[in-house]
Amino acid sequence: MTFASIAIIGLGLQGGSIGLAVREFLPEARTTGFDLSPEHRARAAERGLVDKVCATVSEAVREADLVIFCVPPGAMGIAAEQVRGALPATALVSDVGSSKQAIAKALGEALPDHVVIPAHPVAGTENSGPDAGFAHLFRNRWCIVTPPAKVDMVRLSQLVGFWEALGANVEIMTPEHHDLVLAVTSHLPHLIAYTIVGTASDLEDVTQSEVIKYSAGGFRDFTRIAASDPTMWRDVFLSNKDAVLTMLQRFTEDLTALQRAIRVGDGEQLFDTFARTRAIRRSIIEEGQDDARPDFGRGDHEGR
Amino acid sequence: MTFASIAIIGLGLQGGSIGLAVREFLPEARTTGFDLSPEHRARAAERGLVDKVCATVSEAVREADLVIFCVPPGAMGIAAEQVRGALPATALVSDVGSSKQAIAKALGEALPDHVVIPAHPVAGTENSGPDAGFAHLFRNRWCIVTPPAKVDMVRLSQLVGFWEALGANVEIMTPEHHDLVLAVTSHLPHLIAYTIVGTASDLEDVTQSEVIKYSAGGFRDFTRIAASDPTMWRDVFLSNKDAVLTMLQRFTEDLTALQRAIRVGDGEQLFDTFARTRAIRRSIIEEGQDDARPDFGRGDHEGR
Incomplete structure (x- = not known):
């Protein structure tokens, strides 16, 4: 039971790498993406980071059963608020942010009716932006998933399976x-x-x-x-x-x-x-x- | 006017790399070497870091026209004292130490009748010992030569030419x-x-x-x-x-x-x-x- 439609919000090093990795390792999943910067959207489309680069964030999430926020930690809350209304109620919400307590709080407050399971792939390079991503960024790297205390185990294992498919080793940890x-x-x-x-x-x-x-x-x-x-x-x-x-x-x-x-x-x-x-x-x-x-x-x- | 016989005291990363680089880039020069550790001497001989690994430091320097001390900064003075008596009066004395004022002082005090021109190749890896050296360590790296205020320009240019032959770019600087x-x-x-x-x-x-x-x-x-x-x-x-x-x-x-x-x-x-x-x-x-x-x-x- 995997994801059929994945929305990636923010098409920099992390978002772009996820898009390229999904294409390589989960070719049946459809990816949509959005980035605030028009230049980044254009470049993301040129590189084919996702199947469809959308002009609005609402359009990007409209059919998603997984949305991954790949924006700076301080922008997570705002980005999540902007999808409210368009994001299907059954969609799983996750992210790739480097801190977890503050982001879990921000995503939970912005999308109180959704299941939110934050994650953090411990992988990166010194480069950023839509040209930085590559499909093998997560290979043999750890991805830390930080579910809330009460979590739907089916959704959790879906997210774990997703990261494992991208080549990561997954570890579960408290946000603290x-x-x-x-x-x-x-x-x-x-x-x-x-x-x-x-x-x-x-x-x-x-x-x-x-x-x-x-x-x-x-x-x-x-x-x-x-x-x-x-x-x-x-x-x-x-x-x-x-x-x-x-x-x-x-x-x-x-x-x-x-x-x-x-x-x-x-x-x-x-x-x-x-x-x-x-x-x-x-x-x-x-x-x-x-x-x-x-x-x-x-x-x-x-x-x- | 280059060096015919080069003695390398200390056969770790730096000393071993100099030996291998001389063999590759200055094949007409003869190299001798010494290391305090019998195990390191044996390994240096196996790898052919110098033409001849000597059993005593005196033997290593006896025919040298250039001696390079490649020992830790704190051992420079003792190592230099041990070659006094055996080192030809015309031999140029140098080193590869990472600090220069203290080493210049130690070498000068131990060998007061010799020309001493300290140097520091800014090149290295995290490895040490006789297995760590390789011929191209100095390629496209800087070597800083720190001559005393009154220096024989012929000897200085000989040393500069030596490091350039090994692939380094040379810069002259005060020890301070x-x-x-x-x-x-x-x-x-x-x-x-x-x-x-x-x-x-x-x-x-x-x-x-x-x-x-x-x-x-x-x-x-x-x-x-x-x-x-x-x-x-x-x-x-x-x-x-x-x-x-x-x-x-x-x-x-x-x-x-x-x-x-x-x-x-x-x-x-x-x-x-x-x-x-x-x-x-x-x-x-x-x-x-x-x-x-x-x-x-x-x-x-x-x-x-």
Whole structure:
């Protein structure tokens, strides 16, 4: 029992990838899509991200039995309000947002008579917009589904089956726990990456061209995630404020301890901290969540 | 006028890569090598990292006209003292260390009668040891040469020519400026990456297996550089203390400002900060210092 008609609201990296993945892995399902930006709609139609790009959001959802909101977290509520009236009463409502408590609340308030099961595919690249999506984005990535406490198990398993069909591994979690886990594995890393890239651009003694030139020493790894969509990330931090601030506090304490070790010349503490971290990298590679080749297999090591 | 006999002290990622690069790009030069670890010497001989792996450091340098110290920053002085007596008086002394003021001082004190011109190839991977090296490590990477104020221009141009032959682009800089530039482009990123990976491993509410599982949300990018050699990085922070602490202070100020913006819900400040950082990434890619493909062209996007 799968979905026959899927509406995708927002045709950026996530929405576009879902559309392309449905075409490849669920070819019998029909997809419609909408994006606020006329330019994005035109480009989405050119790339064939969905079977039909609609001129209005109402038209996109009119026959849907699944609607997936792929807009920034702060726009979820407004987007959901705009489909009310046009969305069939039996349609399942879901999303791909990076925070879950705030989005579950916003979708539930906007569509109180619908079944809402939020989800978050933990997959992405630094690119955004209608040119960024690709069908295999979700392959071997986790998708976290965060159903409400009382959930229709049939609808839940339908949504799980959908994500599995797209190549993802699905995990069920409470929205609260999701927001804590993602605060450390995703939100804090992005905040720190944005910060250090900002710090490096503002120095007086070191020019921006020097920062760019010598970035291969480590800095360039941070610039990738700091190139992510600013609107989406603004919304992530505002919608997952408490968990992010908690994790940030822990990080700052640990950084202060290392700062003190450097100041007093405590080599032992530095070594002990640095020696602990290799095991985590090894596990991430073993679980297929990163590339084992040095430098992730970046192009400049082809000659190895 | 190039080098006929090159001694490489320390046969890890850097030393091994130099040996392999010399074989490929300067095939007429003879290379000798030494490593403190008998296991590393055996493996270096198996891989043919140098023409001859020597059983003692004196033997390795006896006929050298260039000796390159490829040991952790804190071991440079001791390693240099051990070649005194055996190293020909005319041999040029250099290194590949990541901090330059402290190393220049240590090498100069250990070998007061030799010409010392320190250098730092800004190239590396997260791997270390005799299996990590490869001939193309330096290709299209920068090598910063930091000569003393009064330098023999002939020797300097010999060293520059050596690194250019290995595929590097060479830049001349004072040791002071080098240490400041690298503090921001390399040392601070490593310190932050080590910290966040440590923070994530110590949480009570989020398990280590969850951190590993959902690392594709951003965290995994940090684990790569946090898997770097702990001995070397301990020495980098101890030997470039002042510049690292200065940059860390700037970073902490900027992070505190973003923390406050999150707490008070200042979306505009967050957006403005996040929107500034894409340009830097673009420049890094344009200058060939990183891979333009999404996710650096990691293996899991082959299907795009």
